[in-house]
Amino acid sequence: MTEQVTKTVVVKRDVASVYNVWANFETFPYFMKYVEKVEKLGPNISHWEVKGPLGTTVDWNAETTRSDPNQRIAWNTKDHSGTITTSGEVIFTELPQDGTQIAVTMNYSLPGGKLGEAIAQLFSDPEKRLEEDLRNFKLYIENSH
Numbered sequence: 001m002t003e004q005v006t007k008t009v010v011v012k013r014d015v016a017s018v019y020n021v022w023a024n025f026e027t028f029p030y031f032m033k034y035v036e037k038v039e040k041l042g043p044n045i046s047h048w049e050v051k052g053p054l055g056t057t058v059d060w061n062a063e064t065t066r067s068d069p070n071q072r073i074a075w076n077t078k079d080h081s082g083t084i085t086t087s088g089e090v091i092f093t094e095l096p097q098d099g100t101q102i103a104v105t106m107n108y109s110l111p112g113g114k115l116g117e118a119i120a121q122l123f124s125d126p127e128k129r130l131e132e133d134l135r136n137f138k139l140y141i142e143n144s145h
Contacts, residue, residue, distance in 0.1 A: 005126045006105040009134040013141050015094040018102065019070045021141055022090060031136035034129070045078055060084055070094070085109045102137070104130060 011018055021027060025038040025046050036057065037049040044064040052058040066074035066089070076087035088106040095101055106126070 003109070003126065004105065004107045005130050006103065007127065007130045007134055008101055008103040009138050010095065010099055010101050011138045011141055012099055014098045015070045015092050015100045018100040018141060019073075019092050022092075022102070022137075023067065023073060027140075031140040032133045033136070058084060060086070062086065102134065104134065106130065 025048075026040060028035045028038050034051045035048065036051055037047075039047045041047050041061065044067075046062050046064070047059065048062055049057050049059045061078035062075045063078040064073060064075050066072055070092060072089055072091050074087075074089035077085045086106065086108045088104065090105075091103045093101040093103070108126070
């Protein structure tokens with residue numbers, strides 16, 4: 001079953017700065033609570049490690065499918081053999097007085113069976129988690145960049 005979550009946040013930084021920080025996926029552990037590590041494997045491929053249930057790690061490779069500077073970043077899971085399938089996009093909208101609105105839409109589907117049930121705990125209340133991650137990003141970029 002595929003789920004979709006969409007959340008927005010407004011930050012007090014210019015769109016180019018916001019886009020550049022977001023496009024550097026390796027910084028995500030600084031503001032995304034459950035992301036342990038993101039490693040760039042190639043120009044459009046990254047490897048993600050996320051804290052899973054009971055001290056486990058869930059990982060997958062993602063492909064950046066669209067990258068329009070200062071406007072949009074889209075992605076999907078590179079190999080669907082992993083434990084999770086994700087896709088989505090982030091849209092950056094320039095606002096007056098060096099503000100930027102960030103709109104994130106995430107789609108994900110989990111495997112069935114016991115593994116799926118365990119991973120579902122990781123994705124419980126995805127709207128709340130995305131909202132928290134965006135709030136943390138806002139603090140991160142407004143206070144450190």
